[in-house]
Amino acid sequence: MTVTAELLVSSPSLPFVSFAESLPSNQLECEHGLCHGGDSRVFVVHLDPADGVTEDDLIALDEVVGTTPLGREGDRDVYQLDVKLEDIVSEAFVPGRFAKAQIEPTTIIPGGWYEKKIFQNYESFNNMRNHCDEHGIRIDLISITQDSLSQDEHSQYGLTDRQYEALALAISHGYYDNPRQATAGDLAEEMGISQPSMSNLLRRGERQLITSTIGTQPSLTNPST
Structure with missing residues (x-):
C-alpha cells in the first residue's frame, strides 16, 4: 500500500517563502533534493517572467549563495540556485529516514511550501510529520489518499x-x-x-x-x- 499526501509545509526557516510574498504572482515553483538528502543545497526555480525577477534579484537573497541561469522552459525562466539552508531544515529532512518521494514540483507561496508526496504507508507519513514538528516545521495535511x-x-x-x-x-x-x-x-x-x-x-x-x-x-x- 502507498498513500499520496498533499501538504503545506511551513516554517520561517524555509527558503524563498518571504521571496514569494514579494512577487506579484505570490508564488514560484522549484525542484529540490531534500527528499533525498537533508543537506541538498541545489534548487531549480521556475519564475514567471511577468514577475520581473532578474539574476541580480536572486543573488541578493540571503539564502542564495550562487546562481546559474538555465534559460526558459515553456513560459518560465529557470535558474539553478545554490542555497544556504538553516540547520533545522537540514535536520528535519534527514536523508533516507522516511520512505517517501516528491511527485510534483514544490509550489512556494507566502504561507509555505505546497508539496505532493507519495509515502510507503500511513505510518511513514505520520513519522515524517512528527519528526518535522520536533524541528519546528509544521506540516498541514490538505488531503491524503491511498492506492487501490x-x-x-x-x-x-x-x-x-x-x-x-x-x-x-x-x-x-x-x-x-x-x-x-x-x-x-x-x-x-x-x-x-x-x-x-x-x-x-x-x-x-x-x-x-x-x-x-x-x-x-x-x-x-x-x-x-
Missing part, C-alpha cells in the same frame, strides 16, 4: 473494507496520537457516517486486529503452583 488495496493487505487480519478504511483514516489524522489530533466525530464527518457508527467501526476493527495478531491464548499457569 489488494485483499491480502487487510483480509489477512479479518478486517472488513470499512473497518480498514476507518482505521487507516484514524491513523492518518492522528486519532491515535498522544495528544489526540482528531476526534471520532471528525473522522465520522469525513466518512459521511454518524459518530456512533464511526466509534463502532474503530472498536470492531481494533478488536479484530488484536484478536488476529494475539489470538485467544490459553491462560498461563502460575509458576509458583
Whole structure:
C-alpha cells in the first residue's frame, strides 16, 4: 500500500517563502533534493517572467549563495540556485529516514511550501510529520489518499473494507496520537457516517486486529503452583 499526501509545509526557516510574498504572482515553483538528502543545497526555480525577477534579484537573497541561469522552459525562466539552508531544515529532512518521494514540483507561496508526496504507508507519513514538528516545521495535511488495496493487505487480519478504511483514516489524522489530533466525530464527518457508527467501526476493527495478531491464548499457569 502507498498513500499520496498533499501538504503545506511551513516554517520561517524555509527558503524563498518571504521571496514569494514579494512577487506579484505570490508564488514560484522549484525542484529540490531534500527528499533525498537533508543537506541538498541545489534548487531549480521556475519564475514567471511577468514577475520581473532578474539574476541580480536572486543573488541578493540571503539564502542564495550562487546562481546559474538555465534559460526558459515553456513560459518560465529557470535558474539553478545554490542555497544556504538553516540547520533545522537540514535536520528535519534527514536523508533516507522516511520512505517517501516528491511527485510534483514544490509550489512556494507566502504561507509555505505546497508539496505532493507519495509515502510507503500511513505510518511513514505520520513519522515524517512528527519528526518535522520536533524541528519546528509544521506540516498541514490538505488531503491524503491511498492506492487501490489488494485483499491480502487487510483480509489477512479479518478486517472488513470499512473497518480498514476507518482505521487507516484514524491513523492518518492522528486519532491515535498522544495528544489526540482528531476526534471520532471528525473522522465520522469525513466518512459521511454518524459518530456512533464511526466509534463502532474503530472498536470492531481494533478488536479484530488484536484478536488476529494475539489470538485467544490459553491462560498461563502460575509458576509458583
